[in-house]
Amino acid sequence: MYTPSQLWRGVRRGVQRPSFFGQELNRLYNRRLYRREYNTDGIDVMAEDWDNLIILDACRYDLFSAQQQECSGTLERRESRGSHTVEFLVGNFAGRTLMDTVYVTASPQLYRWNDRIDATFHEVINVWKHGWDDTHKTVLPRTMTDYGRRVAAQYPNKRLIMHFIQPHYPFIENPEINVGNRLEGSDKTDIWGRLRDGDADVSASEIWDAYRNNLDRVLPAVRELVGTLSGRSVVTSDHGNMFGERSGPIPVAEWGHPPGTYxxxxxxxxxxVVSSSERRDIRPEQPHSKSNQFPPSTDRQHDDDTDIMTAQLYPLGYLE
Structure with a gap:
């Protein structure tokens, strides 16, 4: 259900950009008039066989398949429950008690939507709180790899989810493309909005190259991390990314990863899939906070953390 402010923003967008109505009708169709919160045709990742799940945010299958020589193992494809991180989180974790799993994330989205998702993990390590890189306005792959090693050592009997930001915007190797503060006073917080509205000062091919560079930046870190982890590892994504392809049933060009666009x-x-003859003995247990080697990152929200989250969602293109 939309709030009045959301409805007004939708009307304003529709007046400024008529294609918005086509996009919204497509979402109504895909979400069955909003009777479903996510893509119910997608897999339940928690029901799949893995000890370590490495999530690359917004990674397209076709790009990964062309670049995946950085990672060993067997490449398969799956259908995700979301076209947006929040849909992925809701579809796989909402309302569940997952005491056999530690979730390590560079994305603030689980924290932001904590009340809606209402998931209970053995531990949540919010790397975005303490590992944010102010220069690149993101969490760098190396930081996630370092956290992954430490978490695996501390929790040898838990399933481990590592949620990297890359290849998701912003672009590490191409900062000149990132919108950031250049749009002060504008409601367009990322390059996808500018491409969608036809007022980007770079070409789609330049954006694709920058996106591919982000994947090239993260894959060596992922390969290094997987090489240090015991058990069966899977490298996947929460969703892909669109570069002007048409959605449906109304053929509207889309950019980025709008929700409800399957x-x-x-x-x-x-x-x-990176198989291993050595599997971990996974056991669900209550967390022992006193032994936690990491800064506190429970599900409780604090004003300081909310301010940090808000400041970081802007350069990731999530707030308007």
Whole structure:
């Protein structure tokens, strides 16, 4: 259900950009008049066989398959439950008690939507609180790899989810493309909005190259991390990313990863399986906070953390 402010923003967008109505009608169709919160045709990642799940945010299957030589294992494909991170989180974790799993994340989205998702993990390590890189306005892959090693050592009997930001915007190797503060006073917080509205000062091919560079930046860190982890590892994505392809049933060009848009570019994701003869003895247990080597990162929200989260969502393109 929309709030009055959301409805007004939708009307304002529709007046400024008529294609908005086509996009919204597509979402109504895909979400069955908003009777479903996510793509119910997607897999339940928690029901799949893995000890370590490495999530690359917004990674298209076709790009990963072309670049995946950085990772060993067997590449398969899966259908995701979301075309947006929040849909992925709701579809896989909402209302569940997952005391056998530690979730390590560079994305603030679980924290932001904590009340809606209402998931209970053995531990949540919010790397975005303490590992944010102010220069690049993101959490760098190396930081996530370092956290992953430490978490695996501390929790040897838990399933481990590592949620990297890359190849998601902003672009590490191409900062000149990132919108950031250049749009002060504008409601367009990322390059996808500018491309969608036809007022970007870079070409789609330049954006694709920058996106591919982000994947090239994260894959060596992922390969290094997987090489240090025991058990069966899977490298996947929460959703893909669109580069002007048409959604449906109304053929509207889409950019980025809008929710409720279940195109193959958005919900077909890589599933790279790195098998191991050594499997971990996974046990669900209550957390022992006194032994936690990491800064506090429980589900409780604090004003300072909320301010940090808000400041970081802007350069990731999530707030308007």
């Amino acid at each position: 195109t193959k570019e958005l919900v077909t994701v890589p599933w790279q």
